[in-house]
Amino acid sequence: MSQPRPPNGPSGAGTNPSVVLPKETSSSHNTTLRYPSNGKTIYHRHLSRSKTAELSQASFAYLFSEMVTYAQRRVTGIQDLEKRLNTQGHPLGLKLLDLLLIREPPRSQSRPLNIITLLHFIKINLWQHLFGRQADRLEKSSDPNALDEYMIIDNEPLVNAYVSVPKEMSQLNCAAFVAGIIEGVCDGAVFPAKVTAHSVGSKEEGEMWPGRTVFLVKFQDEVLEREALIGKG
Template sequence: MAYTQPHPRQSILSTSSHSSVEHLSPTASSTRFSLPAAPSIHTTLGSSRQTATRVVPNIYDRNLNKARSSEVSASAYAFLFSEIVQYTQKRVSGINDFERRLNTMGYRIGTRILELLIWRNESSSKTPKREIRLLASVFGKAADGLEKSSANVDEYMIIDNDPLLERHISVPRDISQLSCSSFTAGIVEAVLDGLNFPARVTAHNTANAQYPNKVTILIKLEKSVLEREELLK
């Protein structure tokens, strides 16, 4: 059975419709629908080679003698230490354990600080100095006082009226005896041990009305140090 062909006007796509569709087709010559050409394989390989040969700065390539460029902002220092305190607080059983852990962390850092300070001291000049300003090098400020105990000849005290580490630390009342400066005491103990002055270093809160964050770092030298000093007299 044969079917008659529909009239062009009755067709779904007439001749005029075909022409309009071809005009709107992306394959037409209109520049509005033209797509950018894909990059060639040579261009892609060339850009990847340039990225691969780019030099990435390495922290081990920095000059150890440049102390100013290695300074850290006080806010970043305080934030990092507060995170250390919060991390340690969740893993201790009491104040003594808390201070012992902070002291151990400070001791590990103190061994590295001593090595760095000795390197800078010996490489900076032909006649290196015998003294090392520890707290000024680590915290950017010297201690407010250094005293020798009148009761015990083997005890010395470092006084800090406003410790940098405790400026943004709020100790709860139930553990008010806690001294977060045990971290600093660990640094001092490591430096003394490295310089062949073995001692036991602890931190104690000695706050008053004028200095609410005042801390005293107590240094108790071992008996061998006193005996050696007597032989050198």
């Protein structure tokens, strides 16, 4: 006489005991984020709370050098590396524009309405926020065929101070990251532009400012057309 077969367990093996699985937690609790005990996050802070806060240069140097190393491992050449650094800086510029304007006094809390106002905002407000000082100079191209080009000059870019560039990459300028920030500010202010960083300096100036960098700001044609219409008005 055959004996009855035991019921199959969850694994399908007739002789294994059934396994009781724990109930799945709800998706709202399935997260890796950690919140403070008081329930407040960075989004609860007032925007002006960290207005005077500063980051040590040692911390910045470490974070930025690691960021450059991370980008270098994923590119094949100097141009690709500078392009990647530019791309990383662009979203910061978009956010910094709104943050700096919100922190301005109510009377001067308005977006730049022309090219010169925007460039002075970058030279003064943006540089002061990022580096604790203004950029050294602001110039317009004297070339009649390049009326859409402006230059912001920094004699000692902080981003280049702590990055050791090998000889085979001597043409690399890590200030492309700052160029991306400038480009983000221009795009956020609806002055679309292409910004690139260039190492310059004559023989005389090179001894005094070996890391001197020019940020070349080239605005799109639509910006110049709008500027001309405003000038006529």
